[in-house]
Amino acid sequence: MTETSTAATSPATSTATSRTASSGAHGTSPQPPALRFVDVSMVFPDGTHALSETTFDVRPGEFVTVVGPSGCGKSTLLRIASGLNDATTGSVEVDRSSLGYVFQDATLLQWRTVQRNVELLAELEGVPRRERARRAGDAIDLVGLRGAERQYPKQLSGGMKMRASLARSLVLEPSVFLFDEPFGAVDEITRERLNDEVISLFQRKGFAGLFITHSITEAVFLSTRVLVMSARPGHIVGDYRVPFDYPRAPELRFEPAFAELCGEVSHALRGAHS
Amino acid sequence: MTIINSAGVGTDLGMSLTPPDAAVDQFGVAPDRKRRRRLAWSRVLGPVLVFVVFVAVWHWMHTDGMRTLFNRPGFLIPAPETVINDSFVEPRARAALFNGIKWTAYIALIGLAITIVVGMILAIIMAQARAVENSIYPYLVAIQAIPILAIVPVIYSMFGGGLIPRILVCVLISIFPIVTNTLFGLQSADRGQHDLFTLRGANRFTRLVKLQLPAAMPNIFTGFRISAGLSVIGAVVGEQFFRAGSKPGIGIVLESYRQKGIYPQVFGCLILAAGLGIIVFLLFGLLSKVVVGHWHESGRSTR
Ligand SMILES: Nc1ncnc2c1ncn2[C@@H]1O[C@H](COP(=O)(O)OP(=O)(O)OP(=O)(O)O)[C@@H](O)[C@H]1O
Ligand SMILES: [Mg+2]
Numbered sequence: 268m269t270e271t272s273t274a275a276t277s278p279a280t281s282t283a284t285s286r287t288a289s290s291g292a293h294g295t296s297p298q299p300p301a302l303r304f305v306d307v308s309m310v311f312p313d314g315t316h317a318l319s320e321t322t323f324d325v326r327p328g329e330f331v332t333v334v335g336p337s338g339c340g341k342s343t344l345l346r347i348a349s350g351l352n353d354a355t356t357g358s359v360e361v362d363r364s365s366l367g368y369v370f371q372d373a374t375l376l377q378w379r380t381v382q383r384n385v386e387l388l389a390e391l392e393g394v395p396r397r398e399r400a401r402r403a404g405d406a407i408d409l410v411g412l413r414g415a416e417r418q419y420p421k422q423l424s425g426g427m428k429m430r431a432s433l434a435r436s437l438v439l440e441p442s443v444f445l446f447d448e449p450f451g452a453v454d455e456i457t458r459e460r461l462n463d464e465v466i467s468l469f470q471r472k473g474f475a476g477l478f479i480t481h482s483i484t485e486a487v488f489l490s491t492r493v494l495v496m497s498a499r500p501g502h503i504v505g506d507y508r509v510p511f512d513y514p515r516a517p518e519l520r521f522e523p524a525f526a527e528l529c530g531e532v533s534h535a536l537r538g539a540h541s
Numbered sequence: 542m543t544i545i546n547s548a549g550v551g552t553d554l555g556m557s558l559t560p561p562d563a564a565v566d567q568f569g570v571a572p573d574r575k576r577r578r579r580l581a582w583s584r585v586l587g588p589v590l591v592f593v594v595f596v597a598v599w600h601w602m603h604t605d606g607m608r609t610l611f612n613r614p615g616f617l618i619p620a621p622e623t624v625i626n627d628s629f630v631e632p633r634a635r636a637a638l639f640n641g642i643k644w645t646a647y648i649a650l651i652g653l654a655i656t657i658v659v660g661m662i663l664a665i666i667m668a669q670a671r672a673v674e675n676s677i678y679p680y681l682v683a684i685q686a687i688p689i690l691a692i693v694p695v696i697y698s699m700f701g702g703g704l705i706p707r708i709l710v711c712v713l714i715s716i717f718p719i720v721t722n723t724l725f726g727l728q729s730a731d732r733g734q735h736d737l738f739t740l741r742g743a744n745r746f747t748r749l750v751k752l753q754l755p756a757a758m759p760n761i762f763t764g765f766r767i768s769a770g771l772s773v774i775g776a777v778v779g780e781q782f783f784r785a786g787s788k789p790g791i792g793i794v795l796e797s798y799r800q801k802g803i804y805p806q807v808f809g810c811l812i813l814a815a816g817l818g819i820i821v822f823l824l825f826g827l828l829s830k831v832v833v834g835h836w837h838e839s840g841r842s843t844r
Contacts, residue, residue, distance in 0.1 A: 351736055368740060374733035378755045378836045391741040391751075419836045 300324035300360070301443050301475035302348060307357035308500075309343050317343045319500035320357070325443070330469055330476035332486035334532065335496030336540050341479045342371070344501070345445045348477065367441030367474065369449045373428035375420040375435075381407065382416040385434045392439065399438070406434035409471075410464060426457040430464075437468070446478040450485070459517060462488055470513055483529050483536065484520060495535040505535035596621050619805040628809025638806065641794035642813040648704065648790065649776035649817070652711030656768055659712065660719030661761070667720070668727040668753065669745070685717045693782045706783040707790075711775030715768040722764030726757025759837045762829030769821040777814060791817075 302325040309318040317340035325331045335341050346352040348359055349368050375384045385406055389399035407413055410430040420428060429449055436444070446465075450458045462485060469476060469489075480486050486493045487509055495505030507528065511519060519525050598606075603620040607613045619627075629635050663681075667674040689710055700706045730752050738748050780790035789797075795810035 349740055351739060366740070370733050370736070372733050374731070374737055376734065376752070376755065377838075378758065378833070387737070387751075388741055391738065391743055391747065421836065421838060 298327050301327045301329075301362075302477060303360040304344070304348070305358045305360070307344070307347060307354045307359060309340065309347065309352070310355045316500040318347075318354075319502045321496075321502050322357075323494060323503055323506075325475045325477050327442070327475050328473055329492060330478065330490045331492045331494060332478040332480055332490040333494045333496055334480060334483060334486050334536055335501060336498045336536075337481075339496045339499050339539075340501035341496060342447050345447050345477065345479065348445060361443055365439065365442045367436035367439065367444040369429075369432055369436050369444070369446045371448045371451060373420070373425075373432040375423075375428060375431055377420050380417050380419055381412060381423070381431050381434075384420070384431055385438060388435055389438045402438045403434070406437040409437060409468065410434045426453045426461065429453060429461065433461075433464075433468075437472070440472070442474055444474040444476045446476065448479050448481065451481060458482075458485065463517065465489060466513060466515060483532050487525060487529050487532060488515060488520060493532055495532060495539055497539045504539050505532065507532055507535075617804060619808060624805045624808040624812070627803075627805035628812070634806050634809065637794055638791070638809055638813055641789055641791035641810065642817060644788050645773070645776045645780065645790035645792065645814070646817055648707050648711055648779065649772040649821070652708045652715065652775055652779075653769055653772040653821075655708065656712050656715045656719055656772060657765065660716045660764070660768070661723050663716075664720045664723035664727060665749065667724050668749075674724070681717055681720055684713055689713065689778055689782070697783070702783045704788065707776065707779035710779030710782065711772050714775035714778060715771035718767040718771065719761075719764040722760045722767070723757055726760030727753045729760065730756040758833045759829070762825060762833065766822055766825040766829065769825050770818050773814065773818045773821065 304321050304323055307318055307321045308316075310316050321340075321344065323331075333341055333344070343352065345368070347354045348361055349366055350363055375381075376387065379387070382400075382403055385403040386399045389402055394402070404416075407416055410433050412427065412430050412434060415423065415427060415431075420431075423431065429452075432449070450461050453461065465476075465478075466489060476490070478486075478489060480489075490509055492509060493505075493507040494503050495507075496502065497504045509528065511525070599618070599621050602610075602618045603615050605615075607615045607618055627634060628638055663677065667677050692713075696706045696709055700709070727749075734752060734756070735748070738752055743751075776790060777792040780792045781796070784793055791810050791814050795807055795814075798804075798806040798810065
C-alpha cells in the first residue's frame with residue numbers, strides 16, 4: 268500500500284480569495300498542495316500500462332485542467348486520486364473526506380427527483396434530513412436548477428443532468444474538486460454557459476480543481492494551469508500557466524493572447540499524440 | 542429485459558397480453574386528438590375487435606369447425622352462449638365453479654406471497670457474490686426443469702395430502718421468474734452509480750437499500766407479473782396431485798365435469814381460470830405503473 272492520505276489544512280474559502288486577488292503566480296503559495304501525485308504509475312491487471320511516473324501538485328485555489336489523447340489515462344488519474352483505484356506504484360496525497368467528483372456521465376439515480384438526487388451524498392454522510400434539504404436547495408440555486416427540483420432524470424436535458432450532478436457534488440462543500448470531462452456530451456453554447464458557472468463556483472467556493480477535458484478552449488478558459496499528457500502510458504509533458512484574471516468574460520475566447528496560448532497547448536498536444 | 546424461465550413455461554402468459562407499458566410509449570408526443578384516437582384504438586377498439594373474431598371462430602368451431610376440420614362431433618366444443626348459460630347462469634353449476642375458483646385463487650395467492658418473499662430473499666443472497674449466484678443457480682434451473690409429477694411422491698411422503706403440498710407445488714412452479722428478474726435488476730445499477738456509493742464509503746446494506754433495490758424495481762415487478770400468472774397455473778397443477786376432498790379447486794371441478802362428459806361447464810372452468818390469471822397479471826401491471834411508472838423509461842409520462 269503506497270497511498271497516503273493527508274489532511275488539507277487551510278480552509279478553502281480564505282485561500283480562494285487570496286488566490287483570485289493575486290491572480291496567477293503559482294508555486295509561490297506557502298500552503299501545502301491540496302492534491303499531490305508523486306511518481307504515480309498504473310498498470311491494470313490485464314497489462315494495460317495507463318500511467319507512467321506522473322508527478323504534479325494542485326494547490327489550494329488552483330484550477331488545473333488536464334488535456335491529453337484519448338485513452339492516455341486521464342480518467343484513471345482521477346480514479347486514483349479519489350481512491351476508486353489504487354495506483355500500482357507511487358503515492359497520492361489528498362484529503363478524501365472533502366473530495367468532490369463529477370463523472371463524465373451524470374450518473375443520477377433515475378428513481379429520485381432532482382432534489383433527492385442532490386441530497387444523496389449528504390444522505391450517505393448521515394447529514395440530518397432538514398440540513399441536507401437546505402444544502403441541496405442552495406446547491407440547486409447555485410447551478411440554476413431552481414424550478415426543476417421535483418423532476419425526474421428522464422425529464423431533464425443533458426445539460427440539466429450535468430447541472431444536477433454538479434449540484435450533488437457541491438452539497439458536501441468539497442475543498443478538492445475532480446471533474447472528468449463533465450461537459451463532453453453537451454452542445455457548444457450549453458458548454459460555454461456551464462463553463463461560466465464552474466468559474467463562478469470556483470470563485471465563490473474556492474476549491475482546488477482538477478478538470479479533465481478534450482477541449483483546449485475549455486481548458487484554457489477555465490483554469491489557472493493547463494497540463495498536457497502524453498499518449499499511453501500517460502505522463503505530464505506540458506505545463507502552461509494561464510495568466511488571465513477571473514472572472515473571465517466569454518469574449519476572452521476571442522482575444523489574441525488567449526488564442527496564442529491555445530495554440531501552444533494544441534502544439535504540445537499534437538506532439539503528445541505521436 | 543424480461544426473463545421468463547428456462548423451460549419456457551409461462552412464455553404464453555408473458556406474451557398473450559400486451560404488457561401494460563407497451564401500449565403507452567408509442568404516443569408520447571402525439572398531438573391530443575391523435576393521441577385520443579390511438580388511445581381509443583389501443584384500449585377499446587382493438588381488443589373488442591379481436592374479441593368478436595375470437596367468439597365468432599369459437600362459435601363456428603361448434604357448428605362446423607370440429608366436423609369439417611377434425612371430423613369430430615361439435616358438442617366437444619360447446620357454443621359460447623351454451624357455456625355462459627350452463628356455467629354462469631344455472632345456479633348449481635355457478636356455485637360449484639365459483640367455489641372452485643375461490644379455492645384455486647386462495648392457494649395461488651398464498652403461493653404467490655411465499656414465492657415473492659422467498660424469491661426476493663434468494664435473489665438478494667445471490668446478488669452478494671458471483672460464487673453464491675453460481676452455486677444456487679443450477680438448483681433453480683433444476684426446479685424449473687424437473688416435471689412436478691416426478692417429485693409428487695416425495696412431497697406426498699412429507700406432507701400427505703391437503704393444502705400445504707398444493708401451495709408448495711405452486712411455489713415451485715412460480716418462483717423462477719421472481720428470482721431471475723430480481724437478480725437481474727439488482728445487478729443493473731451501473732458502475733458509475735456504484736462508484737458514487739463507494740466514494741462515500743457506503744456499506745452493503747446501504748447500497749442494497751438505496752441503490753440496488755430501487756434500481757431493480759421495474760424488473761422486480763416484471764417478475765411479479767410473470768410469477769403471478771404462473772402461481773395460478775401452479776395452484777391448478779397442485780390440486781390435480783393433492784386432492785383435498787372438501788376443498789376442490791377449479792381444476793378438480795373441471796376434471797369432474799369432464800369425467801361426466803358435461804362439456805359446457807368444462808369450458809366455463811377454463812374461462813374462470815383464464816380470468817383469474819388475467820386479473821392478477823393486470824393487477825401487477827397496474828401496481829408496477831403506480832410504483833415505478835413516474836421514473837422508469839417505459840412508464841407513462843407524468844404529463
Ligand atoms: N479497469 C481497467 N482494466 C484494464 N484497462 C483499463 C481499465 N480502465 C481503463 N483501462 C485502460 O487504461 C487506459 C486509460 O484509460 P482512461 O479511461 O484513464 O483513459 P482516458 O484518458 O480517460 O481516455 P478518454 O479521454 O477516452 O476518456 C485505456 O487504454 C483503457 O483502455
Ligand atoms: Mg476518460
